[in-house]
Every structure is written in C-alpha cells, then in structure tokens.
Amino acid sequence: MEKKTIADVEVNDMIKAGLSMEEAKEFHKILKQTIAEAKGSDAREVWQKVVAKRMLMPWHPHRLHQLIYYSVYAHWDASINGPPLYWFPSLSQSKYTNLGRAMEIYGPKFLGASYKDPVTSFRLFQKYSVQHPDDYWSIILRELSIVFHEVPKCIIDTTNKSKHGGKWLPGSVLNIAECCLQPSSHPRKNDDSVAIVWSDESDNSKVNHMTLKELREQVMLVANALDATFAKGDAIAIDMPMTVSAVVIYLAIVLAGFVVVSIADSFAAKEIASRLRISDAKAIFTQDYIIRGGRKFPLYSRVVEANPHKAIVIPAIGSDVGIELRQQDLSWEDFLSSVNHLLRPNYYCPIYQPVDSITNILFSSGTTGEPKAILWTQLSPIRCASDAWAHIDIQVGDVYCWPTNLGWVMGPILLYSCFLNGATLALFHGSPLGRGFGKFVQDAGVTVLGTVPSLVKAWKSTNCTEGLDWTKIKSFCSTGESSNVDDDLWLSSRAYYKPIIECCGGTELASSYIQGCPLQPQAFGAFSTASMTTGFVILDENGVPYPDDQPCVGEVGLFPLYLGASDRLLNADHYKVYFKGMPMFKGMHLRRHGDILKRTVGGYFIVQGRADDTMNLGGIKTSSVEIERVCDRADEGIMETAAISVAPVDGGPELLVIFVVLKKGFNVEPDKLKMKFSKAIQSNLNPLFKVSFVKIVPEFPRTASNKLLRRVLRDQMKHELSLRSKI
Numbered sequence: 001m002e003k004k005t006i007a008d009v010e011v012n013d014m015i016k017a018g019l020s021m022e023e024a025k026e027f028h029k030i031l032k033q034t035i036a037e038a039k040g041s042d043a044r045e046v047w048q049k050v051v052a053k054r055m056l057m058p059w060h061p062h063r064l065h066q067l068i069y070y071s072v073y074a075h076w077d078a079s080i081n082g083p084p085l086y087w088f089p090s091l092s093q094s095k096y097t098n099l100g101r102a103m104e105i106y107g108p109k110f111l112g113a114s115y116k117d118p119v120t121s122f123r124l125f126q127k128y129s130v131q132h133p134d135d136y137w138s139i140i141l142r143e144l145s146i147v148f149h150e151v152p153k154c155i156i157d158t159t160n161k162s163k164h165g166g167k168w169l170p171g172s173v174l175n176i177a178e179c180c181l182q183p184s185s186h187p188r189k190n191d192d193s194v195a196i197v198w199s200d201e202s203d204n205s206k207v208n209h210m211t212l213k214e215l216r217e218q219v220m221l222v223a224n225a226l227d228a229t230f231a232k233g234d235a236i237a238i239d240m241p242m243t244v245s246a247v248v249i250y251l252a253i254v255l256a257g258f259v260v261v262s263i264a265d266s267f268a269a270k271e272i273a274s275r276l277r278i279s280d281a282k283a284i285f286t287q288d289y290i291i292r293g294g295r296k297f298p299l300y301s302r303v304v305e306a307n308p309h310k311a312i313v314i315p316a317i318g319s320d321v322g323i324e325l326r327q328q329d330l331s332w333e334d335f336l337s338s339v340n341h342l343l344r345p346n347y348y349c350p351i352y353q354p355v356d357s358i359t360n361i362l363f364s365s366g367t368t369g370e371p372k373a374i375l376w377t378q379l380s381p382i383r384c385a386s387d388a389w390a391h392i393d394i395q396v397g398d399v400y401c402w403p404t405n406l407g408w409v410m411g412p413i414l415l416y417s418c419f420l421n422g423a424t425l426a427l428f429h430g431s432p433l434g435r436g437f438g439k440f441v442q443d444a445g446v447t448v449l450g451t452v453p454s455l456v457k458a459w460k461s462t463n464c465t466e467g468l469d470w471t472k473i474k475s476f477c478s479t480g481e482s483s484n485v486d487d488d489l490w491l492s493s494r495a496y497y498k499p500i501i502e503c504c505g506g507t508e509l510a511s512s513y514i515q516g517c518p519l520q521p522q523a524f525g526a527f528s529t530a531s532m533t534t535g536f537v538i539l540d541e542n543g544v545p546y547p548d549d550q551p552c553v554g555e556v557g558l559f560p561l562y563l564g565a566s567d568r569l570l571n572a573d574h575y576k577v578y579f580k581g582m583p584m585f586k587g588m589h590l591r592r593h594g595d596i597l598k599r600t601v602g603g604y605f606i607v608q609g610r611a612d613d614t615m616n617l618g619g620i621k622t623s624s625v626e627i628e629r630v631c632d633r634a635d636e637g638i639m640e641t642a643a644i645s646v647a648p649v650d651g652g653p654e655l656l657v658i659f660v661v662l663k664k665g666f667n668v669e670p671d672k673l674k675m676k677f678s679k680a681i682q683s684n685l686n687p688l689f690k691v692s693f694v695k696i697v698p699e700f701p702r703t704a705s706n707k708l709l710r711r712v713l714r715d716q717m718k719h720e721l722s723l724r725s726k727i
C-alpha cells in the first residue's frame, strides 16, 4: 500500500477506494476540516476526530477505512511514539464502567492524594491491585454474584511455602454453579432476567430466550438425573457444540458436585479417547450430529469410536435422536425420564465444596506439544469473571456472544463471565463463519462480541456481514493468537470503531495475564496492560528482568501469586512445567508462561509468539509474529503468512522460511514474493535479514482450536531440507 499522508489524500483516492464522485467530494471536504481542527499534525488527534465525527461508516468500503487509517498514521514512528492508537476512553464514560466506578469509590482510599480519575490513575490502581490483592479481591467478591456457604478466613494465605501460588480464599465453601443460577441484588438479576438467547442455524430468523428461572430449573432437573446415574465426584465428559443443552449440562455437573471433562467437538476419535482416559470419565454427553453451515456431520459415531463407558445422546434437531445407540448408552429423553418419580424434579440442593475442589478438567490447545490436562477449581470461575468485569466491562443488560466450545478455555470463561456478572449469554447453534451468524449478532442485540483472528479473517474476506447492523456492539474481544491489524481495522469499523479488547492468557491461568482495558487508549493487536492483580517481568536472555519502564523484548515471567491459576496437572508434573528453571525475583519463584512479549514505548504489549517460535537470524533474535506482520502486507494476493527458521543441514546460521496462503483467485510466483518479503523485512525490521525460501501452500496446519502450528511447518521444512541434501 502506498504511503500517502492524510493531508495528501485527494478526491481521486477516495473514488479509487469505492466512493462515488459526489460522496468523495463531500468526504474530502469534511476530512480537510477535520485535519484543520486537529491543531498541529498529531496523527492521534486527527484519527480521534475522524472517529468522533463518525465520518467512516460501517457500510463504507474497507478500502476507504484503510485509506484513511493508514494515511493518518503514514509517518508514525512507533519506535518513538508507541503503537498507533485507534480508540480513546472518554473521562465521563469511564466512570460508568465497572472498574471506573469502583475506582471512584476506592481510589481515594487506596491511593490517597495520588488518585485523580479512572483514566489518569488506571496504571497506579492496577499496580496497587498487584501489591494489595486482599483489597482488590474483596471488591470483586462483592461485585460478582458469589455467595459463600462458608466464608473465607482471608483472601490469601502464603504461610505454606511449598505452595508457590499461595492458598486463596482458605476455608471457604460454595457451589459456583449455584452462584450463576440464583437471583442476586448485585449484580441485579432476578428470575425473569434473560439468561440465554440463542438461534438455530436452520431457523435463524427466530431468537429464543430463556430466563434465569427457566435455566435454573432445567439445570436442577439434569442435576437430579445425574444423581440417579453417577456417584459423587465422578468425571463426566461433554463433547458437543456449545448449545443451550451443553450449558445446562455443564452447570448441572458442577451443581451436583461432579467434574466436567471438556472436550472440543472438533476432535478426532483418538483424541477424544486420550482425554477420556486421562480424566477417567465415567460417561460422555454428546449429540447425534453437528449441524454446521447447512450440513450434518456425525458426532455420536466419532465419540463411540473413542469407546466411552457410556454416552448420553442429545438430538441435534427435534426431540428424537436420529441414530441407533449402543446398549449401554442413553438417549437424552431416557436420561431425563429417570427423574419422573421425584416430587420436585426441578429442584436440587447444591453440593457445597471447598473453593479449591475440582469442577472441570480442561485441555490446553497443544500449540507447544502434548495438550496438558488442567484442573479448574471454583477459584477459576471467579478469576475469569473478574477479568470480564474489569477489562471487558461486562454488565447487567449486556448480551455477550463468543463463538467457541466448552472444550476450549473460552467456553467456560464465557459462561461464568455472563452468569456471575448478570449478563445474557448469546449462543448460535451453527457455523459462526457465515451470514447466519452475523444476522444472529444483529437480531439478538449482541453488545459484546468475542472472536479469534481466523474468524475475523473469514468474515472480512467473504464480506458476509454486508448490510447487517452490528452497531449495538459496545466492544469486541479477541484471543487465541496474534491479531492481524488490518483484519482488526475491519472488525472495529463494523461498529463505528469500538475497541477490540485483546485477551491473552492460558487455560491454566483461567484468565488473561495481559489485556486491553476500557480505561486506556487501545492499539490494534496490542495489549494496554497486565490484567488486574497480575504482576510479571520480562526477562532478558540471561533470565534477568528488564526494568518495568523500559521498552524491551523477552520471555514473560509471571508473579506466582495468581488467583485461579492451576496448581496441579493430571498428565504432567506441574512444578516441572511451570516453575522448574525459572528465576527468582524479589523473593518470588516466577511462573513460566512461555510467551515472548514486546513492551513498546508507552507501555503497550505485543505478543511475539511462543518462546519456541523465536528464531535466531544471523545472531539476532526475532519472533515469527514480527516477521509475519510485515510480510502479511507485502502483496495484495496474500491471505496469511507463517515465518519459521530452520538450521541448514550442513550447519551455519538459521534460514528464514516464509509459508504463504494466497487469497482465492490470486496467483503469485514464490520468487516474486521472496523479493517483496526481503524488501519489506529489510526496510521495516532489519536490513540484515534474508528470506531463504518462500513456500506457497493451500492452508496452514492448525490446532483443533485453529492456532497456527509453526512447529509442524518447521518439521516439514527440516524434512524437506534433509531430503534435498541427500540428492
């Protein structure tokens, strides 16, 4: 893309970007005025005014959005100014956010005269929350609908030094599913509050509603049926799309004191089998079919191949399962009929357990190797719902949608974030890739929409949201892997440039350790802060932390006191995975997370991939993500790129290899791309970096949750090089 400054943009450029002559002239006039109003030539101010005036509309062609955004920031030097900002908090609105409201009450008490307002004092308040977790978590326990059966003795007990993460809320007893299901005065939810809205793909003109009372009664009915079939403490798997039934089953398992084993519905039989074995699951809830994009995919047959002890099968459509079951299996209808003899089948007395009892066995994505079986306790939901409260600003009245599955950490996070904050959960029973999903977002009045980068890429490239109104959305969220800046520009523009809250954490943290925040300006693909109560350092190659105020790149070392983080693994040694070999810092044994973080000027964070994806090019350490960001924009035919490095067979410095997926209908020669990549990398990153190979492939290998598997590409390339060397 040419680098025109905003002052040089002409009517002609706007016509090229898709406006009619008339529209272009009008737009140009307003643009000129706006530039003049932004005193001086501060790009941030110009962009802020462009957004405030709503000059760029969701239905304008993306090329126009690109033209304006990239021209505004054409000469922005991120190494001096920090990342370009696209969203700015307003002081008045900040006081109505959850965190801003709490800061106005507690800020003066905690910070004394240093407290000014939620925007100015955010960083100080975050720091305070790290140093005084007792104060912060006491606020959160009042803000979320948490009701203890027995109250905690204190917030944290650190006397047992062998417990690296401390003992949180010791002595407390509760049932976290009950906290989701009961009415509460703060957050205000009553029996008639809408707990879930959903649509079926096959009839997505209809948005269905379920009240809190209806949800509670369904959950209690299933809890009674579970009691009729299982023994307390049994692990019970769920492998099905994240439908209303799946959510009901999840909550019922927790309410009745069993343990959920979360398995994503995209896994092959072998992977289902290993998860059932590791967790010793006594049964599995599944569906006969998965309906997706108008097609019917068998699920029960795949699950049965994994040989579960027992399967309980929910019909994807209607009330009858459309297949023959094994003898030991039960249809959903038969399973529920086990409560027919009860006087009050819709009532269940929750099983209260200590806060650190296990509720859910989850598996990490397996980006770095074997998936880890991670144990969620009742602390994990408190943690994730608190992130949603503080960083995503989930409030009563919000309709929160995030296409995911209970087998990915986002599934349980979404569920608890809604129900512990009194918001409505929005579920689409079908494929999130097409227009049907976009229409659901519009019709269900979704106010917060979560995504992963590959979804945004698909929506943008098919333009499937054209003509739909997404302007009720107050914020977007993104997680899973690094976002693409241009895709995020497109997404944010769907709702007049609402913030995209980046979330990066891990299944074992039950939360994000870095995140965006509605009290801070936001930059595409960047994180504005460590999450509330999270402390970390960025380590240099010798394991020595960089000073907190210094821009740098290195591996993150988390402070170990982290409410909700795992302290056990079922299939690996927790200490070895997360602590062994990590340095000490101020008397704390740092916790490993494995991400390479860049701290920019201005204190923003950019995830540069996993420590394993770091490469050494001619003695200079660099990250794949950094190279991909530059290459993604080197040619208009590029859909996405993946950068890896491999050691040559006969030794010497590592070779840089760029894999490319082209957009449909484009045909570009690898050699041409190689030149373009080299030029782009040399002028944007380092003049010494050289691209050795470019390989065009139809698609990238990904984990079942769609994360790019660079380690597989690396293995492929190593193999190819070793073959070549033998010729």
Ligand SMILES: Nc1ncnc2c1ncn2[C@@H]1O[C@H](COP(=O)(O)OP(=O)(O)OP(=O)(O)O)[C@@H](O)[C@H]1O
Residues within 6 Å of the ligand: 364, 365, 366, 367, 368, 369, 370, 371, 372, 409, 478, 479, 480, 481, 482, 483, 502, 503, 504, 505, 506, 507, 508, 593, 594, 595, 607, 609, 610, 707
């Ligand atoms: N918004 C994001 N931007 C960049 N990277 C992200 C983002 N969100 C998550 N990630 C990456 O995903 C990781 C967390 O994913 P998850 O807990 O599912 O396990 P995994 O690390 O992918 O799998 P495993 O631990 O099995 O290798 C983060 O540490 C980070 O590397």
